[in-house]
Amino acid sequence: MKNYSICFISFFFLFFFMLLNFFLVIYFIMKNMVFFLEWEIISFNSMNIVMTILLDWMSLLFMMFVSLISSSVIYYSKSYMKSELNLSRFIYLVLMFVFSMMLLIISPNMISILLGWDGLGLVSYCLVIYYQNIKSYNAGMLTALSNRIGDVMILMLISWMMNYGSWNYIFYMDFMSNEFSMSIIGILVILAAMTKSAQIPFSSWLPAAMAAPTPVSALVHSSTLVTAGVYLLIRFNKMLIDLYMLKFLLLLSGLTMMMAGICANYEFDLKKIIALSTLSQLGLMMSILSMGFYDLAFFHLLTHAMFKALLFMCAGVIIHMMNNNQDIRMMGGLSVYIPITSLCMNISNLALCGIPFLAGFYSKDMILEVISMSNLNMLIFFFYYFSTGLTMFYTIRLLMYLMINDFNLLSVYNLYDEDYFMLKSMMILLMMSLFSGSILSWMIFSYPYMIYLPIFLKMMVIYVSIMGFIFGYLISNMGIYSLNKFFFTYNLSYFFLEMWFMSNLSTYGLNYFFLNFSYKLFKNIDMGWMEYYSGQGVFKIMKDNSIIYYIYQMNNFKIYLFSFMLWILLILMMMMI
Known part of the structure; x- marks a missing residue:
């Protein structure tokens, strides 16, 4: 009973915190307010140690989303982790994880950002190795060491900022952006963000982190660990805008987006497919951010958080029902047995694809139309649209394997859709996956983007989505029309399953x-x-x-x-x- 009471207390605390943040966001946007709070912890001779907090619409909105997702995840964990003897330890770890992220969100000071950043890295290691076996330990070590590179970059950044006499970067970011020291700081920030948000060549830790329990994956891949790098770049956007490193980041994030989309089509592990889709969306956020559209990156960050958390929760329910089996070849026909979970899964998957009027549509469509209007070369244009097609491709393949193919598990099975703790927490996120895109587009953009395109470019998203849909259907072993054996040469499959041998290159x-x-x-x-x-x-x-x-x-x-x-x-x- 003690474990369950901790679950409920944590859920209610985070849910009420989310409601408080919601009303504060509305008030701050209406009044156009920013609060900068300073608390002097210690003063010794001429040295001050000061805790600073920045509250504006962006940090409050992000905190609202983090607390909403984490409250749903904790409520969901009550049922998902019910056989766990140390459930309270798990809940405490998740809460530490969430508070580290919130510290990072509200910090305008590099020292407190480092505390949150390091807290995320340390607690993520503890969560990845939660199931104690050799696979989890290897994954945890890869995650921790990859993220340590970003931590070292932040430490070097702090030492470079000694030149300015203050670590409150927000004060001098605008008018010192052309200075050499600031360009060094900008490069360090970009490298730190690349490790945390798993861009090439640091991508291999993200699918490996799937060794963590599924509620943790839902939290990590939606609003906490992987989004920390994107959020840091959003905060530093004014300083980075003229930096040549951003062009390099655009290329790497485009490659990440494409690589993750291709790898997801070769993968048969349910959680890894969803992890690779996260990697693809992170590439999309980083690439649009490197072109200077930080508001669009933030918009997509929030909408993506909703449907990705829901997607992982649905995957968790399915894995539970399947007796902890994650291979999609062993599944099929689930929509007959678990209709509500299948409904949530399908809606979150379609939101990921950018189907009109779901959450993902508003941000993805706007990003692709802004790309079409921008002065870009053909390579980047190809990266964006090809990756959009690939998203549709692996999503339809996944839905075919899970929902429509014949049931392939054991002859004796027990599939039921009555775990109300899981369903209630999924319903909250289902509503947000349906409505958050339109609500956020009204809240974030005070005036609409003026987009003027010829008809073939306007319809380009639909063309690539339809192509992805057709290929995803043909690839998913649906009887006589299957192109699986012809289209995917299995000599290449190892190359793609190993993420272009990146895990071998970055570790072994x-x-x-x-x-x-x-x-x-x-x-x-x-x-x-x-x-x-x-x-x-x-x-x-x-x-x-x-x-x-x-x-x-x-x-x-x-x-x-x-x-x-x-x-x-x-x-x-x-x-x-």
């Missing part, structure tokens, strides 16, 4: 020389010469000698007589000669 590729060298040292020195001349070698010599001494001591009289006789024989032989 980096440490292969050191591991190999240490193995040789261990074999030749520790287990070789060192063993012979110390440790085992000394022990062997002492043991052999002690055996000789022992034999001598035990046979002292015999040896004495024998030696006496030997000497007499020797003397007699000498006398005879």
Whole structure:
């Protein structure tokens, strides 16, 4: 009962905090207000340690979304983790995770950002290794070490900011943007954001982090860990706008978007497919951000958080029903057995695709139309539209495998749709996945974007979506029309399943020389010469000698007589000669 009471208290606290933030956001937007609060913790001689908090419509709105999703996730965890003996420990970890994110959101100061940033990295490690097995430990280590690169960048950024006498970057971001030190700071911020938001070449940790429990995945992939890098760049946007590094980021995020879309089509693990779709959407956010449209990136960040959290929750229910099996080839026909969960799954998947008038449509469509109006080269244009088509592709493939194909699990199964704790928490996010796009477009944009395009560009999104739909249908093993064996050459599949060998390159590729060298040292020195001349070698010599001494001591009289006789024989032989 104690565990359940912690669940309920956490849920109500976060839900009321979300309502408070909602009313504050409305008030702040109407009055166009910004609160900058300073609390001096300690003053010693001329040194001040000050805690600063920035409350504006952006931080309050993001906090509202984080607290809404985390309250739903905690309510959902009450049922999902009910067999867990230490449920209270899990809830405390999730709360620490959420509070670290909130500290990062409200901080205009690099020191407090570092606290939140490091808190996210540390607690995410604890959550990824929550199920204690070798796969979880490997995934946790990969996650922690990849994120440490970003932490080091933030530390270097703090040391560069010593030149200005204050870590409150918000004060001097506008009028010092052309200075050399500021460009260094900008590059460090971009590198830190790339590690946290898993852009190429740091992408391999994001699918690996799927070793965490599904409620954690819902939280991580929607509004907390992976969005921290995007949010940091949104806050630093004015300083970065003229930086050449942003063009480089545009290329890398476009590649990330495309790579994740292609990999998701080869994957058969349900949670990994959804993780790769998160990676694709992060690439979309980072790329539009690197073109200077920070408000569109923030808009897509919020709408994506809603349907992605719902998608993971539905996946969690399905995995539970399937006796903890995550392979989509073992599923099928679920819409007959679990209709409400299937409804939530389908709506969140369609919102991910950008189907009109769902949450994802408002942000994705606006981003693609702004791209079509921008002065871009053909490569970036191709990245955006090809990735949009791929999103439709893997989504329809997933829906075919889950909802329409024949049921492929064991002959004895127990599928039911009556877990009301899970369903209630999913219903909250279902409503938000339906309505949050239109509500946010009214709240965030005080005037509408003026978009003027020729008809073929206006319809381009629909064209690529229809193409993705057709290919997704044809690829998903639907009988005689399946192109699966012809379209996907399985020689290439390993290359795509391994994310362009990125996991090997970023982990094993980096440490292969050191591991190999240490193995040789261990074999030749520790287990070789060192063993012979110390440790085992000394022990062997002492043991052999002690055996000789022992034999001598035990046979002292015999040896004495024998030696006496030997000497007499020797003397007699000498006398005879």
